[in-house]
Amino acid sequence: MDASITLHISHRGTLHTLSLPPDSTWHSLQTHLEELTRVPPSNQKFLGKGLKKRISPDDTLGAAGVKDGVKIQMLGPTPEELGGMKAAEDEKARRDRIMRERALKQPVAVRNTGSSSSASLNYRFHAIAPLPHLPRPDAARALLQRLADDPAIRHIMQRHQFAVGLLTELAPHEHPNLLGLNVNAGQEIKLRIRTDRYDGFRLYADIRRVLCHELTHNVHGDHDNDFKELNSQLNREVTQFESARAGGAHRLGGAGDLLRRSQAYVLGGKTGSVTPLPNESPSKGGEDAAGTVSRLRKEEEELERSCGTTGSS
Structure with a gap:
């Protein structure tokens, strides 16, 4: 049986080292990372040398371009952070609506008169x-x-x-x-x-x-x-x-x-x-x-x- 593949995953300054069988799927890696970081697979983004641009959840680590000892950076928000972002977007949309309504009520600006x-x-x-x-x-x-x-x-x-x-x-x-x-x-x-x-x-x-x-x-x-x-x-x-x-x-x-x-x-x-x-x-x-x-x-x-x-x- 082939030796395990060791991966070093960096997420927000924390380094996670995982050892997985070479026939492990990409989905299994994402599941491990969700347990460690609380970032769901749908929010996980990866940056790393040799990684495929499009990776299927059923791809093995080798098929995804993962090599033993590779260093990968993971990006992505947790569900709680996404909720905060949604609230911020809603607040921004509310402010934008108010600004548009105010602009519609104001007279057209003329250069050099205001x-x-x-x-x-x-x-x-x-x-x-x-x-x-x-x-x-x-x-x-x-x-x-x-x-x-x-x-x-x-x-x-x-x-x-x-x-x-x-x-x-x-x-x-x-x-x-x-x-x-x-x-x-x-x-x-x-x-x-x-x-x-x-x-x-x-x-x-x-x-x-x-x-x-x-x-x-x-x-x-x-x-x-x-x-x-x-x-x-x-x-x-x-x-x-x-x-x-x-x-x-x-x-x-x-x-x-x-x-x-x-x-x-x-x-x-x-x-x-x-x-x-x-x-x-x-x-x-x-x-x-x-x-x-x-x-x-x-x-x-x-x-x-x-x-x-x-x-x-």
Whole structure:
């Protein structure tokens, strides 16, 4: 008879070591884990090297891709936590309904006639919620709050009258091909803020670029020329806002200035010539800027491929 297979299952910082016969089914493994963690099989999600993407409960451990000594991370909420999530979702739905009813009762807002304080209340993220069943929800909430409070983001939201009901996150294992999603033209924006292995968070600047992309979907659903123009404008306005706060674009200088000027042309907008920096030959300035433009265009194309938002808004 073959020796047992040893598995090391990590769940929320606790390591569970199991030894099972090689002909054990995947369902039997899930049953053992339910006894240890109280997470039912229907809620269990697994991350591990070599595991099949689709595993049947009747598959043996070997057929599922499990090897002796393998380390697997398990994710998933308990029934009690699911109840809490359901209650939170019901409360959020109640708040959203109240906000919609209030918006319907208010007169249509006209630019530059209301107070800045009322604009701040309307054009913002009205709720923030990390996914409670993923690791470190407090850190995820802090990152989402940082995005919501980002002065440059708040600036473009008020300038373009963007309002978002909920800012939340996408789970990498549930949406492996997506970086962002805008639901119903601003009802929710979901961002991929975590690394694939759940051992940290993606770079803030990269997440914020995805956020600008998804905010553009408040107006345009498809990635057409109108979308590209507005997306380019939002990125340009973020850069200009931060440059002004830093003391003015004329004092930036160096490669940072080249990057900022290049961003004004890329991201789907109209293109034009780029003026070389001082003490820089025109050919060198054009080559560096062209390289930056090409790189940023490729990044924006990747964002479009990783965006789950389609259709007219």
